[in-house]
Amino acid sequence: MAEAKKGPQNKKRSTRGKARDDSWIDTDRVVNKAQKIVNSAVNVLEEEIAAGILAAKKIEKKLIDVDEIRSDPDALMNRIRRDSHELLDLFIDGFASITSQLNSVMEELKKNGEEHGKKSKPGPESRPAAAGVSFLEPDGPVKAGEQVSLSMSMFNDELKETQKIELRKSDLIGSGELKIHQRAIAISPRSMSLKPNQERSVEVTIKLPGNSLPGLYNAFITDRYDPRIRILLSLKVTK
Amino acid sequence: MEVAQMKSRLKYFGAFTLEGLHSFIPEKEPKKYLYDLLVDYPNRGGKGFRPGLCIASCKAFGGTLKQAKYSAIALEMLHNAFLIHDDVEDESFSRRGRPTMHESSSRAIAINVGDMLNALSLSPLWRNKELLGEKLAQRIFLEIQHMVTESAEGQALELGWRQDNVCNLSEDDYLRMILKKTCWYTCIQPIRIGALIGTGGVVRPDSFNRLGYFMGAAFQIQDDVLNLIGEESAYGKEIGGDIIECKRTLMLIHLFNHCSSKELSFIKDYMAVSILERKLTDASTIMDWMHRYGSIEHAKETSKYLAGAALKEFYTHFSHLPDSEDKKFLETIIMYMINREY
Numbered sequence: 001m002a003e004a005k006k007g008p009q010n011k012k013r014s015t016r017g018k019a020r021d022d023s024w025i026d027t028d029r030v031v032n033k034a035q036k037i038v039n040s041a042v043n044v045l046e047e048e049i050a051a052g053i054l055a056a057k058k059i060e061k062k063l064i065d066v067d068e069i070r071s072d073p074d075a076l077m078n079r080i081r082r083d084s085h086e087l088l089d090l091f092i093d094g095f096a097s098i099t100s101q102l103n104s105v106m107e108e109l110k111k112n113g114e115e116h117g118k119k120s121k122p123g124p125e126s127r128p129a130a131a132g133v134s135f136l137e138p139d140g141p142v143k144a145g146e147q148v149s150l151s152m153s154m155f156n157d158e159l160k161e162t163q164k165i166e167l168r169k170s171d172l173i174g175s176g177e178l179k180i181h182q183r184a185i186a187i188s189p190r191s192m193s194l195k196p197n198q199e200r201s202v203e204v205t206i207k208l209p210g211n212s213l214p215g216l217y218n219a220f221i222t223d224r225y226d227p228r229i230r231i232l233l234s235l236k237v238t239k
Numbered sequence: 240m241e242v243a244q245m246k247s248r249l250k251y252f253g254a255f256t257l258e259g260l261h262s263f264i265p266e267k268e269p270k271k272y273l274y275d276l277l278v279d280y281p282n283r284g285g286k287g288f289r290p291g292l293c294i295a296s297c298k299a300f301g302g303t304l305k306q307a308k309y310s311a312i313a314l315e316m317l318h319n320a321f322l323i324h325d326d327v328e329d330e331s332f333s334r335r336g337r338p339t340m341h342e343s344s345s346r347a348i349a350i351n352v353g354d355m356l357n358a359l360s361l362s363p364l365w366r367n368k369e370l371l372g373e374k375l376a377q378r379i380f381l382e383i384q385h386m387v388t389e390s391a392e393g394q395a396l397e398l399g400w401r402q403d404n405v406c407n408l409s410e411d412d413y414l415r416m417i418l419k420k421t422c423w424y425t426c427i428q429p430i431r432i433g434a435l436i437g438t439g440g441v442v443r444p445d446s447f448n449r450l451g452y453f454m455g456a457a458f459q460i461q462d463d464v465l466n467l468i469g470e471e472s473a474y475g476k477e478i479g480g481d482i483i484e485c486k487r488t489l490m491l492i493h494l495f496n497h498c499s500s501k502e503l504s505f506i507k508d509y510m511a512v513s514i515l516e517r518k519l520t521d522a523s524t525i526m527d528w529m530h531r532y533g534s535i536e537h538a539k540e541t542s543k544y545l546a547g548a549a550l551k552e553f554y555t556h557f558s559h560l561p562d563s564e565d566k567k568f569l570e571t572i573i574m575y576m577i578n579r580e581y
Contacts, residue, residue, distance in 0.1 A: 034544035
């Protein structure tokens with residue numbers, strides 16, 4: 001039986017019909033091929049990075065002897081101190097970075113004038129703003145699996161225009177790889193329209209998943225239409 | 240920036256790094272079998288690509304040449320250690336126009352010299368503490384540790400394929416292997432380290448992964464194409480050496496997937512014997528098939544697509560920086576890869 005030859009196909013391409021133009025480039029083919037190659041590369045990269053993170057976590061688990069640490073109160077305290085320092089460093093770094101970015105935004109906004117008039121007003125659980133950021137945090141730590149509700153109010157200090165607000169939220173980010181998905185945060189109402197001088201209360205409910213790991217977490221709430229609305233939601237999770 | 244200017248800047252960064260590397264070599268015995276050999280490969284005039292990327296990224300992000308010095312030296316030491324060991328593992332005959340170290344001395348001596356270069360690279364990394372502070376020095380140390388691990392894993396993949404004469408490989412397998420073997424240490428980590436130094440540790444280094452990967456992959460594929468069709472005097476290694484060594488290049492993997500079963504069987508038989516038993520005429524036949532099946536053309540195209548993707552990533556992550564010679568230098572390297580003629 002004759003074997004089908006797998007030679008290169010392009011050499012057999014027919015040149016019948018219109019005269020072949022050597023300068024002609026099949027753009028679709030080039031784009032598709034380029035896209036396919038780049039997509040394959042991206043997938044490989046993502047897979048490898050994920051595998052690396054997983055392997056590093058497994059090593060970390062192997063290296064930390066929980067029982068040994070628990071049995072030695074001094075070592076445990078040292079570890080807590082060290083972790084707390086690292087956590088604090090991370091938080092300060094993160095906060096400095098956020099503040100620096102916010103300051104840039106503030107400068108930019110000052111230049112553009114004060115044409116908008118929406119503001120978030122702190123609720124009972126809120127602390128005064130620092131660098132234009134309002135803080136929202138519960139009175140004490142929240143246990144994994146528990147729910148806590150916080151309130152704040154949105155106020156339109158604009159004299160003439162009705163303002164539209166649509167609040168957006170981020171994930172709750174803790175130290176290292178700690179993260180609680182944003183679906184744990186519910187904002188009600190999430191979008192609203194405020195007439196001049198109108199104020200409206202907003203409820204922020206955090207329902208922690210049962211498997212949440214202990215630590216200090218922060219999330220950011222912002223308005224889709226006004227970047228000056230910046231609320232830092234902060235909470236401590238315990239077991 | 241003209242290509243000639245880019246090459247001259249690369250040469251300058253390379254010379255700066257080489258001078259620094261020399262200062263870390265102890266002046267003691269045994270010189271003949273160890274310390275004199277440490278500078279053998281670096282003195283042969285490599286391109287200085289890795290230190291160049293590290294220094295230029297650092298400066299583009301606002302750092303100085305001096306701040307990137309020790310990291311660039313460590314990268315160059317590790318690169319040369321990789322080359323020495325790689326030549327032994329691949330049984331290569333020439334490197335940068337001269338016999339490989341194990342050919343001119345012995346395999347045992349060459350392995351030991353590579354080990355010493357690896358060990359010595361810890362010294363500049365340690366010195367980073369004085370230059371950059373403890374925190375940033377630690378981050379760079381972890382970057383280097385990751386880089387070395389990935390390279391060894393990539394090398395293991397390729398050596399394993401050769402040992403077991405694996406031929407059922409796809410392009411994804413190839414992309415994974417070069418990501419690990421080449422890209423982390425040639426581009427990704429040098430750029431990450433440079434940007435970390437330049438920003439005092441503020442930048443998120445993961446954002447450069449794609450840029451470095453696309454650049455490194457384009458660079459490696461072009462290097463492999465040159466191995467087949469370049470000028471030996473310019474290339475510095477034996478032409479067609481990769482076919483003799485049965486290196487799993489993109490061209491070879493393309494050929495595996497496009498040739499007839501009879502031809503594939505011929506290639507498998509050729510690769511099953513030891514390097515000294517392989518015939519040059521057979522290697523030449525495989526090279527002819529690579530031309531016939533468009534494997535070389537496919538590799539050239541692939542490298543250009545990846546270089547194009549690298550340029551897009553470069554603009555995404557460098558456009559916001561103030562214009563500088565170093566930013567232009569990085570852009571010109573990528574443009575050079577896109578426009579490269581063989």
